[in-house]
Amino acid sequence: MEFTVALTSPFSLEYTLASGQLFRWAKKGEWWYGVVSGTVIKVRQEGEVLRCESSSEKLDSAFVTRYFRLDEDLEHILATLTKDEVITKAVERLYGLRLVRQDRWECLASFVLATNANIPRISKMVSAVCTKYGDEFGFEGELYHAFPQPGKLASASLPDLVACGLGYRSHFLKRVSAAVSDGKIEFSEFDSMGYLEARKLLLKELLGEKVLLGVGPKVADCVLLYSFGKEEAFPIDVWVARVLAKSYPKLLGAELTRRYARDGKAKLSSSDYSRISERARTYFGPYAGYAQQYLFMAARGELV
DNA sequence: TAGCAGGAAAATC
DNA sequence: GATTTTCCTGCT
Numbered sequence: 560m561e562f563t564v565a566l567t568s569p570f571s572l573e574y575t576l577a578s579g580q581l582f583r584w585a586k587k588g589e590w591w592y593g594v595v596s597g598t599v600i601k602v603r604q605e606g607e608v609l610r611c612e613s614s615s616e617k618l619d620s621a622f623v624t625r626y627f628r629l630d631e632d633l634e635h636i637l638a639t640l641t642k643d644e645v646i647t648k649a650v651e652r653l654y655g656l657r658l659v660r661q662d663r664w665e666c667l668a669s670f671v672l673a674t675n676a677n678i679p680r681i682s683k684m685v686s687a688v689c690t691k692y693g694d695e696f697g698f699e700g701e702l703y704h705a706f707p708q709p710g711k712l713a714s715a716s717l718p719d720l721v722a723c724g725l726g727y728r729s730h731f732l733k734r735v736s737a738a739v740s741d742g743k744i745e746f747s748e749f750d751s752m753g754y755l756e757a758r759k760l761l762l763k764e765l766l767g768e769k770v771l772l773g774v775g776p777k778v779a780d781c782v783l784l785y786s787f788g789k790e791e792a793f794p795i796d797v798w799v800a801r802v803l804a805k806s807y808p809k810l811l812g813a814e815l816t817r818r819y820a821r822d823g824k825a826k827l828s829s830s831d832y833s834r835i836s837e838r839a840r841t842y843f844g845p846y847a848g849y850a851q852q853y854l855f856m857a858a859r860g861e862l863v
Numbered sequence: 864t865a866g867c868a869g870g871a872a873a874a875t876c
Numbered sequence: 877g878a879t880t881t882t883c884c885t886g887c888t
Contacts, residue, residue: 670883675881675882676870676871676872676882677872677873677874678873678882679872679873680871680872680882724872727868727885728869731885731886769885773884774885775884775885776885777883777884777885795883796882796883796884797882797883797884827884828864828865829885
């Protein structure tokens with residue numbers, strides 16, 4: 560099915576898909592191909608128009624609008640964020656970068672795999688898991704695989720997951736998959752919650768045991784921001800910690816700045832993580848997550 | 864709370 | 877080609 564979406568608000572497909580929030584998009588020639596919601600979607604941007612093709616009827620312009628959050632007033636959001644020269648520069652440089660509304664299960668599972676790995680590696684792991692466990696379908700003569708259901712991964716054997724190159728993450732993915740398929744965590748419960756409450760639920764323990772093994776503060780913030788619609792979440796990875804220490808010494812304070820400035824040797828302790836992310840949320844406000852995404856991409860591209 | 868293991872591939876030297 | 881780093885969490 561082919562359709563177009565007219566853009567009424569700033570959008571950069573390129574920046575959005577290359578910003579590290581997604582792991583199942585790849586550029587082939589002029590088109591971006593993504594596996595989304597069990598189908599392939601093919602997109603290119605022609606100025607103010609998004610040209611789309613999909614292998615399914617259910618991926619229509621309403622879906623695309625929702626997925627890329629084109630219904631959100633990005634200009635307004637960015638206006639609330641540009642409080643200083645650093646973020647202003649990042650926003651100008653990456654104008655049109657948007658957060659995406661990801662599938663919750665896929666986002667959670669993907670970021671459980673993201674610990675101690677870089678983006679190409681994460682994409683590779685996610686792709687291997689999908690190829691092995693996801694439903695297969697064809698598009699333009701190529702084979703694609705949907706993201707597997709939680710139950711499917713919960714019943715996968717550990718050695719098979721290890722064979723996908725997941726290493727020690729295999730155990731985490733299996734446990735998280737089981738927790739989701741057993742209903743120990745219910746995604747719909749998060750809808751009515753604010754950021755802090757939702758975060759607490761993601762990190763909760765039952766009888767002294769983590770429900771979502773492998774989900775710490777950083778992964779929880781990624782999941783909340785990218786798929787649970789909690790825009791004030793401010794995930795701090797090595798890049799964000801680095802850019803904050805370099806360009807926001809006042810926000811961090813002397814001690815934290817000193818600790819994380821020097822080539823990021825120090826690893827972010829959980830108490831420092833809480834302190835820094837709280838200050839960032841207070842400073843940037845209800846759309847702090849957008850600020851994080853601009854700073855992250857700018858830092859990686861050495862733009863700030 | 865601090866320190867360490869974990870595990871493979873990318874990035875860097 | 878070896879070393880360091882990598883969108884970190886769990887355990888002790």
